[in-house]
Amino acid sequence: xxxxxxxxxxxxxxxxxxxxxxxxxxxxxxxxxxxxxxxxxxxxxxxxxxxxxxxxxxxxxxxxxxxxxxxxxxxxxxxxxxxxxxxxxxxxxxxxxxxxxxxxxxxxxxxxxxxxxxxxxxxxxxxxxxxxxxxxxxxxxxxxxxxxxxxxxxxxxxxxxxxxxxxxxxxxxxxxxxxxxxxxxxxxxxxxxxxxxxxxxxxxxxxxxxxxxxxxxxxxxxxxxxxxxxxxxxxxxxxxxxxxxxxxxxxxxxxxxxxxxxxxxxxxxxxxxxxxxxxxxxxxxxxxxxxxxxxxxxxxxxxxxxxxxxxxxxxxxxxxxxxxxxxxxxxxxxxxxxxxxxxxxxxxxxxxxxxx
Amino acid sequence: xxxxxxxxxxxxxxxxxxxxxxxxxxxxxxxxxxxxxxxxxxxxxxxxxxxxxxxxxxxxxxxxxxxxxxxxxxxxxxxxxxxxxxxxxxxxxxxxxxxxxxxxxxxxxxxxxxxxxxxxxxxxxxxxxxxxxxxxxxxxxxxxxxxxxxxxxxxxxxxxxxxxxxxxxxxxxxxxxxxxxxxxxxxxxxxxxxxxxxxxxxxxxxxxxxxxxxxxxxxxxxxxxxxxxxxxxxxxxxxxxxxxxxxxxxxxxxxxxxxxxxxxxxxxxxxxxxxxxxx
Numbered sequence: 319x320x321x322x323x324x325x326x327x328x329x330x331x332x333x334x335x336x337x338x339x340x341x342x343x344x345x346x347x348x349x350x351x352x353x354x355x356x357x358x359x360x361x362x363x364x365x366x367x368x369x370x371x372x373x374x375x376x377x378x379x380x381x382x383x384x385x386x387x388x389x390x391x392x393x394x395x396x397x398x399x400x401x402x403x404x405x406x407x408x409x410x411x412x413x414x415x416x417x418x419x420x421x422x423x424x425x426x427x428x429x430x431x432x433x434x435x436x437x438x439x440x441x442x443x444x445x446x447x448x449x450x451x452x453x454x455x456x457x458x459x460x461x462x463x464x465x466x467x468x469x470x471x472x473x474x475x476x477x478x479x480x481x482x483x484x485x486x487x488x489x490x491x492x493x494x495x496x497x498x499x500x501x502x503x504x505x506x507x508x509x510x511x512x513x514x515x516x517x518x519x520x521x522x523x524x525x526x527x528x529x530x531x532x533x534x535x536x537x538x539x540x541x542x543x544x545x546x547x548x549x550x551x552x553x554x555x556x557x558x559x560x561x562x563x564x565x566x567x568x569x570x571x572x573x574x575x576x577x578x579x580x581x582x583x584x585x586x587x588x589x590x591x592x593x594x595x596x597x598x599x600x601x602x603x604x605x606x607x608x609x610x611x612x613x614x615x616x617x618x619x620x621x622x623x624x625x626x627x628x629x630x631x632x633x634x635x636x637x638x639x640x641x642x643x644x645x646x647x648x649x650x651x652x653x654x655x656x657x658x659x660x661x662x663x664x665x666x667x668x669x670x671x672x673x674x
Numbered sequence: 675x676x677x678x679x680x681x682x683x684x685x686x687x688x689x690x691x692x693x694x695x696x697x698x699x700x701x702x703x704x705x706x707x708x709x710x711x712x713x714x715x716x717x718x719x720x721x722x723x724x725x726x727x728x729x730x731x732x733x734x735x736x737x738x739x740x741x742x743x744x745x746x747x748x749x750x751x752x753x754x755x756x757x758x759x760x761x762x763x764x765x766x767x768x769x770x771x772x773x774x775x776x777x778x779x780x781x782x783x784x785x786x787x788x789x790x791x792x793x794x795x796x797x798x799x800x801x802x803x804x805x806x807x808x809x810x811x812x813x814x815x816x817x818x819x820x821x822x823x824x825x826x827x828x829x830x831x832x833x834x835x836x837x838x839x840x841x842x843x844x845x846x847x848x849x850x851x852x853x854x855x856x857x858x859x860x861x862x863x864x865x866x867x868x869x870x871x872x873x874x875x876x877x878x879x880x881x882x883x884x885x886x887x888x889x890x891x892x893x894x895x896x897x898x899x900x901x902x903x904x905x906x907x908x909x910x911x912x913x914x915x916x917x918x919x920x921x922x923x924x925x926x927x928x929x930x931x932x933x934x935x936x937x938x939x940x941x942x943x944x945x946x947x948x949x950x951x952x953x
Contacts, residue, residue, distance in 0.1 A: 427763035555785040558770060559777045561763050569724050569757070570830070571750025571778030616764035619785055 343620030346613050350627035354409070357634055361405045364642050367396045378402075399533070406540070407531040408637040409630040411596045412606075414543045414588040416629025419603030420610065420622055421550050424557035425581045426486055433589045433603035436493035436582070440500035441470025442593040447507035447520045454516075456530065459523070460538075460594045467590035470500050475582065485578070486564065525649030526597035528637050539591040546588035547626060553580065554622040561616075601654045602629055605662050612665060632658070675865050676700040676723075676834060680732035683722050684889075693719050693889035696732070700834075700882065705856060705866045707876035707897070710886035710909055716869040719886075720836050723867065725749040736834065750778035754832030756823050759843050765810035768822050772797060775829030790829075797828040801855070817848030824855055835859065837868035841875060853879050873901045873914075873928035885909050901928055 362374040373389055377397045380387040387394060418433035426435070434440070445466020449459035474493040481488030511517040556577055560567045567574050589603075606629045607621070613628075614620040633650075636657055640648045677699040684692030693715035700706055708716050721727045723734060725741055734741040736752055744752075754775075762771070769791075776790040786794075798804045803821050806814065811822060820840065827835060840856070841849040856879050860866055870876060876883045876897050883900040885892045887909045893900045906914045906928060913931045920926065 424764075429764075552783045555780075556777075556782070558766065559774050561766070562771075562774055563757075563760065563762070565726065566755070566757055567777075568726055568746065569750065569755040570774065571745075571747030573746060576782075611764070616766055617770045 343614045343617075343624070346620070346624055347627065350624065350631065354627055354631050354634075357631060357638075358405065358409070361408075361634055361638050362397055362401050364638055365396075365401065367392070369393055369396060373397075403533050403536050404528050404531050404637070405634065406536050407528050407595060408634040410536075410540055410543050411528070411592040411599065412602060412629040412631070412633025413547060413626040414592040414629075415599065415603040415633075416606035416610075416625040417547050417550055417622060418585040418589045420607040420618070420625040421554075421557065421581050421585050422603075423607050424561055424618055425578060426490060427561055427563075429608065430604075431490075432600075433585060434497065434600075435490060436474045436586070437470035437497040437500055438467045438586060438589045439593060439598050439600075440497045440504065442467040442590060443524055443598060444470075444500045444504045444507065446523050446594075446597070447504055447511070450516050450519045450523065451507060451511055454519070460535070464590050464594040466500070467593060468586060470496050471582065471586045471590075484564075485575075489578075489582075522649065523597045524651075526599040526651030526654075527640075527647065527649050528596055529647055531595050535595045539595050542591045543588045546584040546591075550581065550584050550588075551622050551626070553577075554618040557581075557618040557622075561618075597649075597651065599633070599651045599654055601651075601658050602633060605658055606632060608662070609665065675702055675737060677735045678723075678732070679735075681719075681722065681729050681734060682731040683718060683727055683729055685718075693886070694731075696891055698882070698884060698891070698894055700865045700867065702865055703860050703863045704882055705860045705868070705880045706882040706884060707880040708867065708869045708884045708886060709871075709873060709876060709901075710869075714886045714909075715889040716886055717838055720755075720838055720867070720869065723836055724753055724755055747778045750830070750832075752833045754827040754830045754835045756820075756827055756835070756837040756840055758838050759816065759819055759823070761812060765812040767808050768798070768803070768806045768811055768814070768825075769794060769808065771811045771822055772825045772829050775826040778830060793831075794825070794829050797825040800828065801825050815848075816844050817851060820844060820848065820852055821855075824859075833864070835864055835866045837866065839869050839871065841870065841872065849875075873906060873916075874925075876901060877925045877927065898926065901926070 359371055359374055363369055363371050373393050374397055377387060377389060377394055379385070381394075381398055415433055419431070422431045422433055422435055423429055442463040443466070446459050446463035448466070449455075449462035452458070471493075474489065474496045477492035477496070478485065478488040481492065508517060508520055511520055556572060559570055559572050560574065560577060562570075564574055567577075593599075607625050610621050610625040610628055614624050633654070636653050637650055639657070640650050640653055643653075679697055681696040682692075682694035684694070696719060698706070708719070710716050718727065722729055723741075725744070725746060728742060736744075736749075741749060772794040773786050773790060775797075776786045776793065780786060780790070795804070795807075798807060801821050801824055803818065803825065806818060806822065811819065814822065837856075840852050844852060853875055856866060856868065860879070868879075880897055882895065883897045884894045885900055885905055885908075892908060893905055901916060903914055903916055906912070906916070914928050915931060916926055916928045918926050
């Protein structure tokens with residue numbers, strides 16, 4: 319009798335420990351997935367052309383399984399051709415920026431780091447401005463902003479190799495320097511732009527918007543974003559090891575150079591892919607990781623997937639607001655901050671910080 | 675188990691804190707304590723033994739295998755390391771911190787599974803700190819943190835343990851507790867190398883002592899032979915007495931002498947002059 323009760327006690331203890339350590343991550347993930355699905359359906363409903371949630375589900379169902387639909391063709395056009403690409407873009411861009419932010423914060427062991435730290439945004443901004451001035455064609459702008467982002471991070475990485483000593487610190491310093499340089503190039507582009515068409519176009523691009531995203535954009539940028547996010551999520555536990563410190567991670571057998579390289583490449587590809595279709599959207603990559611840590615703690619096994627979901631939900635929600643809040647579309651980069659900052663400060667005031 | 679022959683390493687341009695002509699060997703269950711002033715090359719030597727730095731000459735053999743020919747994760751499966759205490763960047767739970775010790779046993783894309791969590795749990799249990807499992811590491815006391823670090827290194831399942839000043843930053847009680855753990859680990863057959871600033875700790879735990887100065891071993895052997903008044907003065911530049919208090923505490927102690935202010939070797943500070951100038 320004694321042994322069975324003892325066994326029960328240890329079982330109970332184990333179950334309790336399991337519940338407090340792991341299930342919180344699983345349940346948080348489940349709740350977020352449900353919220354995302356509901357928000358996903360709901361996002362089709364809002365807008366000028368009215369579509370009922372049931373019609374949305376029917377249309378999507380039919381599209382997925384290639385069935386005949388009995389709904390008016392306008393519904394299909396609005397749902398599949400107009401709203402679907404934009405909604406998918408919001409989800410992908412939100413997830414990409416948050417995953418990149420979380421990974422960089424882990425890599426640099428610093429909660430103040432955002433995906434822009436290596437100059438991605440400045441490089442993309444300069445590339446886009448260049449595209450607007452020399453061609454003005456959407457595809458050229460996208461391609462040049464993507465290339466600009468890669469060039470900026472590539473330069474940061476190259477310069478950091480020259481810096482002696484601490485590689486991580488060298489990378490951050492190089493990133494800040496390259497970021498400033500590309501910002502200056504961007505200003506030069508603005509200065510050279512004609513003020514009737516090009517300058518406003520550059521300015522709007524820099525504020526960010528998912529307004530112009532079409533099927534083609536998703537097909538081109540969706541895959542790199544998904545691949546990058548998948549790789550980062552697969553190797554996320556290594557970020558825990560790296561957070562112990564470079565030397566300790568090495569002593570634990572981790573190839574820190576390889577790890578850093580993979581993280582930087584993946585983060586750069588997903589951020590550049592996101593930015594080139596959405597323009598500059600600040601704040602998401604910095605703050606979503608913090609909200610994630612408040613929810614499930616700092617362990618990257620839970621944090622990275624939760625960040626991806628949170629980022630997707632947050633950006634989809636904000637983009638919906640952009641669409642309906644006023645007669646004219648509001649640039650998304652403005653609303654992410656106006657909605658995000660008070661919410662974040664509220665959480666801070668409640669004392670749920672999760673980084674100390 | 676461990677054989678080091680003619681090992682030498684220097685940071686660029688022959689600065690201090692490299693080492694040369696280091697020879698020693700260590701057998702199962704032996705604790706080796708490395709004593710020496712700051713910057714004498716102790717930590718550099720540990721880093722070479724860990725494979726973090728490559729020897730510039732000589733060899734390190736682990737169970738007959740040459741260290742420089744092993745991959746980093748292969749070394750990490752054999753050699754465990756307890757670094758000096760420091761704060762991690764994020765408040766990981768104790769269990770997550772301990773799990774990190776599984777890193778050398780997992781592939782690049784692998785996360786720890788049930789088996790690894792079980793190993794981490796039993797390591798916490800072995801050190802009787804299961805109650806800390808879900809606490810944030812950052813909120814623990816110094817002694818608790820060091821125990822968690824021990825649990826982490828146990829999870830790594832190494833065959834050799836290296837420790838860099840495991841008692842620094844700890845209060846008196848926790849220092850003794852840590853040395854206790856060291857002795858018990860050694861009793862299970864684990865060979866241990868630790869650096870220290872306290873000759874007493876060497877008497878208390880070690881079967882071998884190396885004293886280092888300017889990158890060289892001045893002496894190596896059992897503590898009773900190596901920790902002598904002469905040797906201590908040679909490496910630290912202070913006069914000490916080594917006393918046998920075996921019948922009182924069970925080991926020898928090494929204490930610095932008091933009141934040799936008139937001794938010509940003592941470095942003098944001119945406080946009177948300092949205060950006079952101030953007024």
